[in-house]
Amino acid sequence: MIITYFYLIMISKSILFLLLVLILVSCSPSFNRDKALFDRSAVKAKFKAIDDLNDCYFEIKENGFTDFYCQLYDSLKNTHYPGRYTQQEDTLLLKFYNKEAYKMLGKKALISHTKKEIVFFDVYPGIRNRLLFN
CATH class of the missing domain: 2.40.128 (Lipocalin)
Known part of the structure; x- marks a missing residue:
């Protein structure tokens, strides 16, 4: 029972971490995508x-x-x-x-x-x- 509880906590923290990384990557400025065309x-x-x-x-x-x-x-x-x-x-x-x-x-x-x-x-x-x- 205790192992299952800790296992669920670890999974939920991993999911939250991945969600946070995904949000940060998706919120990066769109200029990074256009920089090569901008420079040319x-x-x-x-x-x-x-x-x-x-x-x-x-x-x-x-x-x-x-x-x-x-x-x-x-x-x-x-x-x-x-x-x-x-x-x-x-x-x-x-x-x-x-x-x-x-x-x-x-x-x-x-x-x-x-x-x-x-x-x-x-x-x-x-x-x-x-x-x-x-």
Whole structure:
């Protein structure tokens, strides 16, 4: 009876451990799956915002990828937010792998080819988060 009890406890702990591992593996960022295609994609357009010590770049890549990153004055990347986009005329609908990027940029971007600029905004039109120049 006691052996059966310990046997059931060991089986239940093993099942819980396997379930935990399965959950952790399935919750890993999907960027790991797309990284090879992301690295192979060529840059179609690159926008840049210059600050005193921190320059920010937003790249539109082939295959529906975007890359937003900031660099310190000595070329060290201190933020990096890869993502995907879908384009509807001159508007990009952004989907980042890391949700922190939405706080900086928003969920949409409007490209002005005449002014050579891109304006980022959130769901509500009129709330502008950042302006980057080409």
